[in-house]
Amino acid sequence: MDTYLLQIFNGISVSSIFMLAALGLAITFGLMKIINMAHGEFIMIGAYAAYMVQNFFSQYLPASFFNFYFFAAIPASFLLAGVLGWILERLVIRHLYGRSLDSLLATWGVSLILQQLARSIFGAPNVDVKSPDWLNGAFLVHPGLQLPYKRLFIMLMVIACMVVIYYLMYRSNYGRKIRAVMQNRAMAASLGINTRRIDAYTFAFGSGLAGIAGCALTLLGSIGPTLGTNYIVDTFMVVVLGGVGSLWGTIAGGFLIGTGNTTLEFLTDATLGKVLVFTLVILFLQWRPKGLFTIHSRSLDE
Amino acid sequence: METVLNVDKLQAYYGESIILKDINLKVQEGHIVCLLGRNGVGKSTFLKSIMGLVRTPSGSILFQNKELINKPTYFRARAGIGYVPQGRDIFPQMTVEENLQLGLEVNNGNGNISPEIYELFPILKEMLTRKGGNLSGGQQQQLAIARALVAHPKLLLLDEPTEGIQPSIIQDIGRVILQLKKEGYTILIVEQYLEFILNIADEYYVMDKGNIVAQGLVSSMDQEDIKSKIAI
Numbered sequence: 154m155d156t157y158l159l160q161i162f163n164g165i166s167v168s169s170i171f172m173l174a175a176l177g178l179a180i181t182f183g184l185m186k187i188i189n190m191a192h193g194e195f196i197m198i199g200a201y202a203a204y205m206v207q208n209f210f211s212q213y214l215p216a217s218f219f220n221f222y223f224f225a226a227i228p229a230s231f232l233l234a235g236v237l238g239w240i241l242e243r244l245v246i247r248h249l250y251g252r253s254l255d256s257l258l259a260t261w262g263v264s265l266i267l268q269q270l271a272r273s274i275f276g277a278p279n280v281d282v283k284s285p286d287w288l289n290g291a292f293l294v295h296p297g298l299q300l301p302y303k304r305l306f307i308m309l310m311v312i313a314c315m316v317v318i319y320y321l322m323y324r325s326n327y328g329r330k331i332r333a334v335m336q337n338r339a340m341a342a343s344l345g346i347n348t349r350r351i352d353a354y355t356f357a358f359g360s361g362l363a364g365i366a367g368c369a370l371t372l373l374g375s376i377g378p379t380l381g382t383n384y385i386v387d388t389f390m391v392v393v394l395g396g397v398g399s400l401w402g403t404i405a406g407g408f409l410i411g412t413g414n415t416t417l418e419f420l421t422d423a424t425l426g427k428v429l430v431f432t433l434v435i436l437f438l439q440w441r442p443k444g445l446f447t448i449h450s451r452s453l454d455e
Numbered sequence: 456m457e458t459v460l461n462v463d464k465l466q467a468y469y470g471e472s473i474i475l476k477d478i479n480l481k482v483q484e485g486h487i488v489c490l491l492g493r494n495g496v497g498k499s500t501f502l503k504s505i506m507g508l509v510r511t512p513s514g515s516i517l518f519q520n521k522e523l524i525n526k527p528t529y530f531r532a533r534a535g536i537g538y539v540p541q542g543r544d545i546f547p548q549m550t551v552e553e554n555l556q557l558g559l560e561v562n563n564g565n566g567n568i569s570p571e572i573y574e575l576f577p578i579l580k581e582m583l584t585r586k587g588g589n590l591s592g593g594q595q596q597q598l599a600i601a602r603a604l605v606a607h608p609k610l611l612l613l614d615e616p617t618e619g620i621q622p623s624i625i626q627d628i629g630r631v632i633l634q635l636k637k638e639g640y641t642i643l644i645v646e647q648y649l650e651f652i653l654n655i656a657d658e659y660y661v662m663d664k665g666n667i668v669a670q671g672l673v674s675s676m677d678q679e680d681i682k683s684k685i686a687i
Binding site for chain 2: 326329333336340341343344345346347348349399
């Protein structure tokens with residue numbers, strides 16, 4: 154029984170990382186109809202940002218500060234991934250609006266370039282990020298069921314991000330503009346919204362979220378240049394399963410894919426588990442092609 | 456009297472096909488100008504080309520003596536053009552209030568929705584928290600006009616405000632336009648419904664196959680002739 158509970162707990166914590174990575178993708182895909190294959194590489198960039206912050210703390214700051222490096226790593230991951238995302242949008246993505254298939258190829262190329270860049274800078278072998286001491290250990294529910302602090306911390310971090318995203322998207326001026334552009338680009342522009350600028354900021358923000366997801370991943374294992382490729386397929390699956398452009402759908406999709414992955418892998422094995430998850434998603438999409446949360450509206454022109 | 460909008464030899468294209476051939480049109484300050492014509496002759500495209508939503512390779516759009524032809528859409532809105540498109544284009548997933556607040560974006564979201572908006576459209580005040588997509592067609596039309604008025608545009612573009620709307624709301628909208636005229640608003644209306652514009656518009660233009668084929672003052676309009684030009 155305890156093993157099952159632990160599996161579910163692990164599933165939820167993996168889900169939370171998927172949600173974070175997928176939210177960035179859902180926003181940019183919903184907003185710009187760009188299929189960003191390089192999104193996974195922003196996870197990788199965020200992870201290496203955490204690695205660099207860790208090295209900086211261990212080399213230049215007194216040892217007593219090291220325990221707090223992770224609090225600097227989170228914003229650093231967000232900023233580095235966000236700035237690189239902004240540059241990518243300015244250089245490549247903005248030329249691809251309205252060309253989904255071209256965007257898929259071009260961003261795939263970008264993802265290969267970014268992977269090679271990471272290999273050149275940090276070397277091909279995986280590197281380890283040492284977790285701060287206070288994250289080692291586990292919360293003891295009762296003997297036989299321990300919940301690792303790292304995974305609890307990741308869940309808290311994701312919840313905090315979700316709250317920030319919610320306020321940003323649904324309670325702020327900026328979020329209102331993003332939603333307006335998502336729902337009707339021409340009309341948003343006709344109301345004086347600079348849609349190109351919204352696109353660039355939003356793309357940077359989505360990339361930054363992937364960066365935070367990468368930062369969280371450093372707590373769970375070593376990181377390497379191909380970290381992103383392991384996650385991009387699952388992340389896309391979350392977006393498609395949840396329903397494109399729907400934040401609630403992304404959260405639900407992330408939860409289902411994450412727990413589905415870990416549960417089915419536990420019950421069968423890693424390969425078969427993956428196959429089962431894919432099969433279930435494909436079957437589900439046969440039944441509801443638009444995903445879990447579809448947007449219904451009474452629109453006169455539809 | 457100042458010319459608010461002066462369109463000269465404007466051409467517009469959808470892809471490779473030409474929609475507007477050589478349009479000249481002027482709107483004087485404080486006037487209500489109506490553009491009449493059958494379906495598919497280019498009336499809506501004309502309004503879209505003023506907003507910069509279609510390709511306009513040649514011609515000139517002077518708005519308050521400033522050239523807009525190469526400016527992006529958001530710039531034109533910020534210059535003071537309010538646009539109510541044919542499909543209303545309410546943001547369906549947003550509340551009525553959020554839709555109205557978006558009208559303030561021309562001032563970077565600063566300012567308030569003046570109470571006058573709710574005096575013109577009392578129905579909107581009761582529906583502030585409803586989703587725009589759940590409103591009826593007539594209510595959406597009123598919301599779209601209100602959203603354009605929030606920022607007090609110097610020129611209001613209305614694209615077939617009566618289309619597909621029940622008669623009682625058409626009357627309401629007519630009253631609102633007359634009220635706006637009294638307040639000094641400058642309005643360009645695209646319409647097919649001749650009776651609706653007879654008692655609100657000052658000038659008319661008639662468009663056919665991408666050209667202006669008639670123009671004049673509404674007061675001296677030959678109604679039978681115009682009817683024959685816009686009837687199918």
